[in-house]
Amino acid sequence: MIAPRMRDLVLLGAGGHARVLLALMRAAGYSVLGVCDPHLASSGASRWEGLDVLGDDAALLDRLGPERVALVLGIGQLSTGSLRERLYDLWRGRGYAFPALVHPAAWIAGDALLSDGVQVMAGAIIQPGCAIGENSTINTRASIDHDCHIAAHVHVAPGATLCGSIHVDEGAFIGAGSVLVQGVRVGERAVVGAGTTLVRDLGPRQIIIGGAPRIRAKPAAES
Numbered sequence: 212m213i214a215p216r217m218r219d220l221v222l223l224g225a226g227g228h229a230r231v232l233l234a235l236m237r238a239a240g241y242s243v244l245g246v247c248d249p250h251l252a253s254s255g256a257s258r259w260e261g262l263d264v265l266g267d268d269a270a271l272l273d274r275l276g277p278e279r280v281a282l283v284l285g286i287g288q289l290s291t292g293s294l295r296e297r298l299y300d301l302w303r304g305r306g307y308a309f310p311a312l313v314h315p316a317a318w319i320a321g322d323a324l325l326s327d328g329v330q331v332m333a334g335a336i337i338q339p340g341c342a343i344g345e346n347s348t349i350n351t352r353a354s355i356d357h358d359c360h361i362a363a364h365v366h367v368a369p370g371a372t373l374c375g376s377i378h379v380d381e382g383a384f385i386g387a388g389s390v391l392v393q394g395v396r397v398g399e400r401a402v403v404g405a406g407t408t409l410v411r412d413l414g415p416r417q418i419i420i421g422g423a424p425r426i427r428a429k430p431a432a433e434s
């Protein structure tokens with residue numbers, strides 16, 4: 212993990228996810244040099260949310276090399292599409308660093324491992340024994356319990372609850388408010404719909420949505 216204070220940060224993108232990250236960076240006291248966004252640049256705007264608009268990608272490459280700035284990926288990730296992943300790989304390939312960012316109101320166990328580019332939003336909890344892969348987002352108030360392994364480019368959306376010892380493979384999307392019971396595995400690029408409870412493994416590229424609750428009697432031995 213690269214210490215965020217080593218270099219000034221430049222925010223890529225100016226949508227809702229970028230605004231949440233800007234709030235995180237300000238709350239954590241990071242130094243933000245400005246924002247790069249093709250739409251802002253083409254509109255001629257010089258300021259956005261109190262930041263200087265630095266221009267589009269070309270401006271960044273021309274004026275602010277990877278030795279001067281580190282990047283923050285302000286593009287969110289929905290259940291479809293992989294723009295965020297492609298941009299991350301593109302800029303990494305150009306030599307730029309993406310420090311892991313953690314909101315000061317998140318709680319992360321001392322032994323949890325956060326890879327480069329991980330973004331942990333306000334209210335999130337990451338318990339002992341967890342590892343979070345590159346460019347993954349643990350969004351607002353999501354909860355990752357002990358010994359979970361989250362691969363790269365995963366989005367755990369707001370309020371999702373992952374119980375212990377869960378594996379989430381690369382590029383998967385865990386919807387808002389979903390609950391994953393202990394020990395399940397979510398396959399590569401699979402999608403867990405918002406509010407869904409996952410009780411068994413989900414294969415690669417599978418989507419699970421909702422699911423009817425069932426009522427049954429408890430075994431006699433249980434009171």
Ligand SMILES: CC(=O)SCCNC(=O)CCNC(=O)[C@H](O)C(C)(C)COP(=O)(O)OP(=O)(O)OC[C@H]1O[C@@H](n2cnc3c(N)ncnc32)[C@H](O)[C@@H]1OP(=O)(O)O
Nearest residue numbers: 290350368369385386387402403404405406407419420421
């Ligand atoms: C900060 C942020 O905002 S981060 C973003 C967080 N957002 C989320 O977590 C949203 C996650 N996305 C979802 O849950 C989506 O609905 C998906 C990906 C599971 C499915 O999307 P789509 O394939 O586009 O499904 P679509 O909208 O066409 O709905 C298909 C059917 O499933 C139902 N449905 C869709 N999602 C859900 C859900 N999460 N729970 C229950 N039912 C659902 C729809 O009502 C529809 O039912 P119908 O056929 O009877 O009309």
